[in-house]
Amino acid sequence: MKIGIIRCQATEDYCPGTTDFKTMKLRKGSFAELPAHEDLELVGFVSCGGCPGKKAVLRARELVRRGAQCIAFASCIQNGNPLGFPCPQAQQLMDAVRRGIGTDIKFLNYTHS
Numbered sequence: 670m671k672i673g674i675i676r677c678q679a680t681e682d683y684c685p686g687t688t689d690f691k692t693m694k695l696r697k698g699s700f701a702e703l704p705a706h707e708d709l710e711l712v713g714f715v716s717c718g719g720c721p722g723k724k725a726v727l728r729a730r731e732l733v734r735r736g737a738q739c740i741a742f743a744s745c746i747q748n749g750n751p752l753g754f755p756c757p758q759a760q761q762l763m764d765a766v767r768r769g770i771g772t773d774i775k776f777l778n779y780t781h782s
């Protein structure tokens with residue numbers, strides 16, 4: 670399964686995504702939900718584009734255009750890792766992406782704990 674990850678742009682200075690990549694490789698965290706028989710391939714790792722996150726929809730579409738079958742919202746968005754500071758628009762952002770790219774895509778609301 671091809672995966673695209675969307676992360677919080679405001680968190681980039683604190684985190685280059687290392688734990689997301691490691692968690693995906695180990696099929697831990699939310700990646701454990703994906704079919705065990707399918708290889709996982711990362712097709713892109715993008716940010717939301719900055720507050721208030723409206724660019725996330727266009728970026729998700731581009732990930733899908735490049736083959737993503739699953740969009741994972743990195744834990745910096747909903748859970749606020751690593752600062753304990755969730756995105757104030759997390760639900761709105763994730764809902765907009767879901768509406769914007771349709772129902773054929775699998776979504777993961779976080780990546781790791």
Ligand code: SF4
Pocket residue numbers: 676677678679680717718719720721722746755756757758759762
């Ligand atoms: S909109 Fe949310 S996810 Fe995007 S940079 Fe701002 S706080 Fe981070």
